[in-house]
Amino acid sequence: VAEIGLPEHSVVTTCAYCGVGCAFKAEMKGEQVVRMVPWKDGKANRGHSCVKGRFAWGYATHKERILKPMIRGRIDEPWREVSWAEAIGHSAAEFRRLQQKFGMRSIGGITSSRCTNEETFLVQKLVRAGFGNNNVDTCARVCHSPTGYGLKTTFGTSAGTQDFDSVEQSDVVVIIGANPTDGHPVFASRLKQRLRRGAKLIVIDPRRTDIVRSPHIEAAYHLPLKPGTNVAVLTAMAHVIVTERLFDEAFVRDRCDVAEFEDWAEFVALEQHSPEASEQYSGVPAALVRGAARLYAAAGNGAIYYGLGVTEHSQGSTTVMAIANLAMATGNVGRPGVGVNPLRGQNNVQGACDMGSFPHELSGYRHVSDGEARDMFEKLWGKPLDEEPGLRIPNMLDAAVDGVFKGLYIQGEDILQSDPNTRHVAAGLEAMECVVVHDLFLNETANYAHVFLPGSTFLEKNGTFTNAERRIQQVRRVMTPMNGLEDWEITQALANALDLGWTYTHPSQIMDEIAAVTPSFTGVSYERLDALGSIQWPCNDKAPAGTPVMHMDHFVRGKGKFVRTEYIPTDERTGPRYPLLLTTGRILSQYNVGAQTRRTDNIVWHEEDLLEIHPHDAEQRGIKEGDWIKLASRAGETTLRATITERVAPGVVYTTFHHPLTQANVVTTEYSDWATNCPEYKVTAVQVSPSNGP
Ligand code: SF4
Numbered sequence: 001v002a003e004i005g006l007p008e009h010s011v012v013t014t015c016a017y018c019g020v021g022c023a024f025k026a027e028m029k030g031e032q033v034v035r036m037v038p039w040k041d042g043k044a045n046r047g048h049s050c051v052k053g054r055f056a057w058g059y060a061t062h063k064e065r066i067l068k069p070m071i072r073g074r075i076d077e078p079w080r081e082v083s084w085a086e087a088i089g090h091s092a093a094e095f096r097r098l099q100q101k102f103g104m105r106s107i108g109g110i111t112s113s114r115c116t117n118e119e120t121f122l123v124q125k126l127v128r129a130g131f132g133n134n135n136v137d138t139c140a141r142v143c144h145s146p147t148g149y150g151l152k153t154t155f156g157t158s159a160g161t162q163d164f165d166s167v168e169q170s171d172v173v174v175i176i177g178a179n180p181t182d183g184h185p186v187f188a189s190r191l192k193q194r195l196r197r198g199a200k201l202i203v204i205d206p207r208r209t210d211i212v213r214s215p216h217i218e219a220a221y222h223l224p225l226k227p228g229t230n231v232a233v234l235t236a237m238a239h240v241i242v243t244e245r246l247f248d249e250a251f252v253r254d255r256c257d258v259a260e261f262e263d264w265a266e267f268v269a270l271e272q273h274s275p276e277a278s279e280q281y282s283g284v285p286a287a288l289v290r291g292a293a294r295l296y297a298a299a300g301n302g303a304i305y306y307g308l309g310v311t312e313h314s315q316g317s318t319t320v321m322a323i324a325n326l327a328m329a330t331g332n333v334g335r336p337g338v339g340v341n342p343l344r345g346q347n348n349v350q351g352a353c354d355m356g357s358f359p360h361e362l363s364g365y366r367h368v369s370d371g372e373a374r375d376m377f378e379k380l381w382g383k384p385l386d387e388e389p390g391l392r393i394p395n396m397l398d399a400a401v402d403g404v405f406k407g408l409y410i411q412g413e414d415i416l417q418s419d420p421n422t423r424h425v426a427a428g429l430e431a432m433e434c435v436v437v438h439d440l441f442l443n444e445t446a447n448y449a450h451v452f453l454p455g456s457t458f459l460e461k462n463g464t465f466t467n468a469e470r471r472i473q474q475v476r477r478v479m480t481p482m483n484g485l486e487d488w489e490i491t492q493a494l495a496n497a498l499d500l501g502w503t504y505t506h507p508s509q510i511m512d513e514i515a516a517v518t519p520s521f522t523g524v525s526y527e528r529l530d531a532l533g534s535i536q537w538p539c540n541d542k543a544p545a546g547t548p549v550m551h552m553d554h555f556v557r558g559k560g561k562f563v564r565t566e567y568i569p570t571d572e573r574t575g576p577r578y579p580l581l582l583t584t585g586r587i588l589s590q591y592n593v594g595a596q597t598r599r600t601d602n603i604v605w606h607e608e609d610l611l612e613i614h615p616h617d618a619e620q621r622g623i624k625e626g627d628w629i630k631l632a633s634r635a636g637e638t639t640l641r642a643t644i645t646e647r648v649a650p651g652v653v654y655t656t657f658h659h660p661l662t663q664a665n666v667v668t669t670e671y672s673d674w675a676t677n678c679p680e681y682k683v684t685a686v687q688v689s690p691s692n693g694p
Pocket of ligand 1: 015016017018019020021022045049050051052053054184185186187
């Protein structure tokens, strides 16, 4: 305020960081942001915010932003600034050349959960109608794709069941593989208020996260499982619930497929799934598992919240289904205070998935082989659509290394930093003939790009984000785009260079098209969003104001489906060379690979990535607090400083992944979820040894 002067007007918009989706008033002087004030009428945050949304918006005007399109012939040549027309025309010509030479399926596109619904919808439309294939994917691939698979299979739709308000009616809260204090701080505050007023807490996490014991909060149970054993623990909880007949017979009879329940109950009741048997894998004392299962089953309202510690495993989808099994068996679905709630990492993970940016699904989660759905899109778009599912991000990179995938349009994602096995990602990118990166900064992926299209920030665009509770909220432009175009206009220009003839003049028209082809968005429009402030999908004739709690009378799929969840150990094993298990997470003040938070000048961000190691393991290796260490796995090695703590158990180490110098993903493996290819970031066998520094 001192530098810019007092604000003259304000615009309500939505935070572009995490899946809580806090609403803010951007207080402006002319086109300069004076300050971001959490909006008291925001239904996701009710006037609260965390440090990122409030202070970390300075990256929008950071000097490292690229504002002019650039081209280069080879990745070892310098960039050359060009006009928008040349950059777009060159990209389109290259994509067509590659398709003529290598086939229609030799190119694809990647969109991001950082982008608006409208931008994401256009990228998948460009790939499907313009590239003529389904090679489109999103960064949800590397975070919540197992949520999509698991909840669609069991409940019928790929979304959390509750609104955030719901937690105020929970008696027992289970948190699995999530650290809301750092990852979803505004929701964490609300959750802690409920816990302080008496709700009981169960935490299932290898690490003793802040919420296990914080002021006036003490978890009733903390199950410190060995990384990679979620399914063993959850199936053991199910064993207790079934063998002690703690399940909700009426709910199962009325709401679920009874034959499948009986099959599942017979399976989990086997002695091999008892808490005593699972202890040998998970390391969690059987008594803790029994106690936690009894507490959850006895709750009047039991709610489960989970994060990437559930999904980023070789059994990520199985774990999501194991959670859904527990909720259905105990009747904890379909009313306030209960449910299965994925805590989405990025601002628009839910929306990116809803918009059809997966290679097998059109918007609204209709499979590309669904002829009726495809017909509707073909009529509207005037183009034939491919009925074969396309390539996922890792498969695109594999195909590139094999020489059959040649061109990629990447909007808003730094796959070299955020995807596993960095060397393989680099090899895939290097093997392509045309990589077009559309982003704010010259990120690590841009080192392998031939075209750079400068993107716009959330302050420079109109659109919508959908948060973790399915709440669609508007993002409103407060500044003229410094690069000259909003992101949806850039994708439209590329589409029109490929002769698609798009004529959108405002993102509201894109939302109208989304509503016309996506059943859960039927009633959504900018007009209604302006009137209501926000809308939770499904929004349609039956629920014109939206749906805070899903599956109230029946599951979206009809009857709830129980699925057998056999624990299968990951192929990533410890051994004499790599005796420790590494798992990863976040800190409050940084965000993902740090592209935005590290470029915010109005606050100093001191944190670096640290390796947490138990005192016993540190002493064995001669490591002291603050020492530089080498972290090595079968995939690679990196260097960072150690911090010694009993938050992690002996045999487990932990780090964050925010700094490009650390590049934690250099060490992560190529193992992934069996159903969705979501990388197994949370389990890597490593060795830690003293180092002199980077
Ligand atoms: Fe933004 Fe999430 Fe912080 Fe809210 S909690 S201000 S949405 S980063």
